[in-house]
Amino acid sequence: MSLSSLPGSFSSSSHPLVPYGWDADWESEFAPYAEQGLLPGRVVRVDRGQCDVITPVGTVRADTEFVVPRDPMKVVCTGDWVAVDPEGNDPRYVRTLLPRRTAFVRSTSSKRSEGQILAANVDHAVVAMSLAVELDLGRVERFLALAWESGAQPVVVLTKADLVPDPAVLAYLVQDVETAAPGVPVLTVRARDGEGVEELAALLGRGTTVLLGASGAGKSTLANALVGEEVMTVQATRDMDGKGRHTTTTRNLLTRPGGGVLIDTPGLRGVGLWDAGTGVGQVFSEIEEFAERCRFHDCAHEREPGCAVLAAAEDGELPVRRLESYRKLVRENQWIVAKSDARARADVRQDWKRKQAEGRAAGEAKRGRGPWPGVPR
Incomplete structure (x- = not known):
């Protein structure tokens, strides 16, 4: 049987799933499951282990039992493309998720x-x-x-x-x-x-x-x-x-x-970050640009000498509110990553120790007992 004759085949803009985002790339991802006789579909709603899936033969109700992973990041979600049982199966199940693009x-x-x-x-x-x-x-x-x-x-x-x-x-x-x-x-x-x-x-x-x-x-x-x-x-x-x-x-x-x-989506009361370091950098792109001119490559933009970010804030080039918001989101993201990653947690602890040592050294320098940390004698 040729792929083009299967119910899930993408052949033209008249394909019933095109209005939902189906394209040639999704068809390529789905090809192995088409050979098994499964139907492609997009999840339009999830509710207590069941989901509504729009397929080439209409909307079907399917159970997600076969794709309940230990990893909560791999649960069925609205917007997912999935492979579901064909007509005649009762109950019908979602058999797998296609790889997510975003x-x-x-x-x-x-x-x-x-x-x-x-x-x-x-x-x-x-x-x-x-x-x-x-x-x-x-x-x-x-x-x-x-x-x-x-x-x-x-x-x-x-x-x-x-x-x-x-x-x-x-x-x-x-x-x-x-x-x-x-x-x-x-x-x-x-x-x-x-x-x-x-x-x-x-x-x-x-x-x-x-x-x-x-x-x-x-x-x-x-x-x-x-x-x-x-x-x-x-x-x-x-x-x-x-x-x-x-x-x-x-x-x-x-x-x-x-x-x-x-x-x-429902109204969101809480919007906690989840491993969003790249996203934070994108939102505060001007701070990232200033940071490239800092004296130290690992500058935390708190009190380090030669910090271009602090200088920009003092000169009025960078709003203080933006800097405070940036610090808050960076700290929060580091904390959530550390909670879920033992190696990152160790790195955060090491970073905290370094900052404490720098703080003590800075205090000694102010009292005339030594140089600023990182500054040659």
């Missing part, structure tokens, strides 16, 4: 240092921030670090722009976010009347987009606008603090009328 991961609140995958195979990560409340730039930077680390292109969307009627104030807020998000598009939308939605849709293209943000950020309204129909329930936010309830309780994959798919 994965948006955060740390859980568990004390076991586990990561949680929020969405897989994502091209764009839209971070929704409400203008109904004071902007938390540190939270924007945290989301962006995870987005960059995932391999997706982040986009910041400032929702509820109608609540800021003064154009000058709105422009100032956008500029603030742009400073916190170098290299990232920042858009404003009024989702209820559609303003800014077409621009966002054009930017996202026909790929897969995950929608992220806290409860009350207007994600459900934005999802409805992007999908073109009322697919998500919308609840009012509290007037006192702009917070909302969890309108969305599961991660759902939805098709968009102009092409592409959207993964809507």
